[in-house]
Amino acid sequence: MAVIGIMSAMHEELAAVLSAMPDEQRLQVAGRDFWVGHWQGHSVVAVLSRIGKVAAATTATVLLERFGVDTLVFTGVAGGLGSGVRVGDVVVADGLVQHDMDASPLFPRHEVPLYGRARFEADAKLAVQLAQASEQVLADAALHLGPSTLAEFQLNTPRVHRGLILSGDRFVSTSAESHALRQALPEALAVEMEGAAVAQVCHDYGVPFAAVRTISDRADDTAHTDFQRFIREVASSYSLAIVSQWLRQRALD
Ligand code: SAH
Numbered sequence: 001m002a003v004i005g006i007m008s009a010m011h012e013e014l015a016a017v018l019s020a021m022p023d024e025q026r027l028q029v030a031g032r033d034f035w036v037g038h039w040q041g042h043s044v045v046a047v048l049s050r051i052g053k054v055a056a057a058t059t060a061t062v063l064l065e066r067f068g069v070d071t072l073v074f075t076g077v078a079g080g081l082g083s084g085v086r087v088g089d090v091v092v093a094d095g096l097v098q099h100d101m102d103a104s105p106l107f108p109r110h111e112v113p114l115y116g117r118a119r120f121e122a123d124a125k126l127a128v129q130l131a132q133a134s135e136q137v138l139a140d141a142a143l144h145l146g147p148s149t150l151a152e153f154q155l156n157t158p159r160v161h162r163g164l165i166l167s168g169d170r171f172v173s174t175s176a177e178s179h180a181l182r183q184a185l186p187e188a189l190a191v192e193m194e195g196a197a198v199a200q201v202c203h204d205y206g207v208p209f210a211a212v213r214t215i216s217d218r219a220d221d222t223a224h225t226d227f228q229r230f231i232r233e234v235a236s237s238y239s240l241a242i243v244s245q246w247l248r249q250r251a252l253d
Contacts, residue, residue: 005069009076056194079219100168123208
């Protein structure tokens, strides 16, 4: 039976996932708590990714090596970079790039040395499935969040985007930085701190990977505003609903 790994970037998201797993058991490896159990009839291992590329890569490697995970889905929040990518939207990765990788002039900027590539692809089928699940959840956003939260965070007609996500060991929180990222990688939709590293690990192991991120900020001078409350009240509900919808659909396929 397939074993699905679910990596959550935030404590609040993991708590929401665990509340949906009736039988989870905790196993500690490398100082991390891995939660092994079932969700909607699937074998699932849920874990907090930890923040940053190295921490997330270690977590992913343990999931694949120790827990035999053969499908890995990452959920979290990200800063919006693309012009129509607003707070409360969801971005599903088609591909991921480490925006802070730069071994030039030995290798082209952003290329990961010895891989011959900068971009790691998300699994196309998983990305389609997660985008569909996200569309369904956002169409019913009021159901998952409640009208007062929608109004408070001004989440009008949230949208699902698919495309390039950037990762790097930096919380991007100035307009100057996000402008520089847009200049360097114009097709990027969002920026976060883990996804491309996990995509690289999954590439090494030949395991399908997908990432879905709720936009928590615009990676600009106001990026820190209400970040924690947004995660608690919006992003955790979205992650839970999207993964739950995806698993339900997968059980029927
Ligand atoms: N205050 C948080 C830490 C947040 S670090 C805590 O105590 O847990 C930022 C997290 O959100 C990372 O997981 C990163 O992937 C994501 N993220 C959201 N917006 C981001 C941005 N503008 N730049 C980089 N990462 C961002």
